[in-house]
Amino acid sequence: MNYIQPSAIQELTIPLILAGKDLLASAQTGTGKTAAYLIPLLDQVIRSQSNQTSALVLVPTRELAKQIDEQIEGFSYFINATSIAIYGGGKGEDWDQQRKALVHGADIIIATPGRLMAHMKSGEVKFDHIKCLVLDEADKMLDMGFSDDILFVLKHLPAKRQNLMFSATMPKKIRDFAHKILNNPEEVRLATSKPAEGIDQQFYLANDEQKIPLLAHLLKSADVQSVIIFSSQRTMIDKIIRALTKLKLEARGISSDVSQQERENILRDFKNKQYKILVATDVLSRGIDINNLSHVINFDVPRDAEDYIHRIGRTARAETTGTAITFINEKDQYRIRNIEKLLEKEVEKQNITESLGLGVAPEFKSGNPKNKFKKPSGSANKNKTKRKFFRPAKKTSGS
Structure with a gap:
């Protein structure tokens, strides 16, 4: 082996x-x-x-x-x-x-x-x-x-x-x-709760109606050998597959609604490179090992930060490299802050929808009130007073 x-x-x-x-x-x-x-x-x-x-x-x-x-x-x-x-x-x-x-x-x-x-x-x-x-x-x-x-x-x-x-x-x-x-x-x-070093993490800002055309653009422009597209909603699986099929991109889907035998057949064919796009819920985010998976795309931000680690961990396995792409709409921005807290770093947010003729993407708000931030360890303010929220950070490149 x-x-x-x-x-x-x-x-x-x-x-x-x-x-x-x-x-x-x-x-x-x-x-x-x-x-x-x-x-x-x-x-x-x-x-x-x-x-x-x-x-x-x-x-x-x-x-x-x-x-x-x-x-x-x-x-x-x-x-x-x-x-x-x-x-x-x-x-x-x-x-x-x-x-x-x-x-x-x-x-x-x-x-x-x-x-x-x-x-x-x-x-x-x-x-x-x-x-x-x-x-x-x-x-x-x-x-x-x-x-x-x-x-x-x-x-x-x-x-x-x-x-x-x-x-x-x-x-x-x-x-x-x-x-x-x-x-x-x-x-x-x-190195728990940290993604493999070989994963190139990319975040893209997009409204819900911009996600499908943005997905199509990225699939056609990137060197995608095989990709799993994750969605937290079972109802979105068929919608994504239908949209990709209209664009002549072959895709199959796995969720808990699919029969066990069909799930096994779909996963076997995907591992055997019979097709290169698999759309799935988080049933595939844990432990599933697929050789040479070049991309993982989060059609939506997972509910828990640690689920993000598991999702993107399907690529760059066994010291290889891979790309993880995440779409961010306005309501999911607080989840991104939780992910960045777990990663202990800020990831650049790309805004390309307008240049693609898809309209203006939502602005990323650094100080989303649903998050509770800790002051950095090197902060000048070293007192130990407990506070619920801190002031929003100044906007930086990519924010």
């Missing part, structure tokens, strides 16, 4: 996992976190030669579950190890296949919490031999409301086990949750 040298997160965490330590680990997207736990887990599988499930990996989305299952298939090509991804809704044709794998035991189970809990409530599934639990993209699972489901699963696992938590970000809620389930964990943190 062309792994020559371990990445930093792999070099630091694999010895700890092999030593049986509980672990709380975070690193930038695209740095090899999945392999960091899969490789030592597979090592344990081939050493134990048990016919029982020994590792359980919980993930937030079905796409990530399937991808990890495929990675296990690649890593275990020359060894005797089995795995299955447990995901989906309702008792469809996959239910019996998943139930049999859970009852009779695959070495590694990768599952979304809700689906796994549904199987466990049937009374047939037992996890008495689990030696290791992995929570991958734990912060996203909490954001999606899976905390109760996770705690339900934990109650049915052996008390004596190894626990591993991996994420690209480490907000306070994750640290608090980690204290509930980890036993004296080792902690590894590498």
